[in-house]
Amino acid sequence: MHGMLPTDPDTDLVRRCLGGEHDAFHELTVRYYRPVGAFLLKRVQRPDVVEDLAQETFLEAYRSLKEGRRPENFSSWLFGIAVNCCGKWLRRKRPALFDPADPPDLPAVPPSTEAEEREEQQHRLAALENGLAGLSPATRTLLEMKHRHGKTCEQIAAELRQPVGTVKSQLSRAYKALRQRLTPAGGETP
DSSP states (O other), X not given: OTTOOOOOHHHHHXXXXXXXXXXXXXXXXXXXXXXXXXXHHHHHOOHHHHHHHHHHHHHHHHHHHHTTOOOSSHHHHHXXXXXXXXXXXXXXXXXXXXXXTSOOOOOOOOHHHHHHXXXXXXXXXXXXXXXXXXXXXXHHHHHIIIIXXXXXXXXXXXXXXXXXXXXXXXXXXXXXXHHHHHSOTTSOOO
């Protein structure tokens, strides 16, 4: 026994993982989770991302072990996976963030554009009111129940004592009639 090196506890745990023992991987996770997290934090400098990257690292290690990959040195191999996960994260395109205390300048909307938008909105509302006025009182009531009072088709049917299918059909016809009234001769909805 003189020339033999003591066995690395990681090697035994990896062997047990490859044999299908889930507890062995759990032991490796407990042993390396904090060091991997600290390593990742140093690399990305974002505490809010470290947990996700650490989980991704251990998930990738677990998958690799399940596929039968036998790392020569578990810790080096695991940190190599962490480097790869970190690299993937750093290469992702992310929206540019700004400091809430110093928000970006908002482009000024030319006053003429605001006036034009307001005028367009008033035109559309007037067209909608005219379109609604041309519908039957029963149809207007149905649309009001649905959109002003926020009732479901089932609630409307119960209140009007009609089958739900009938209410849905009536609403569908009302929408079609309203679309026809609001569509100008050119075919585009205002």
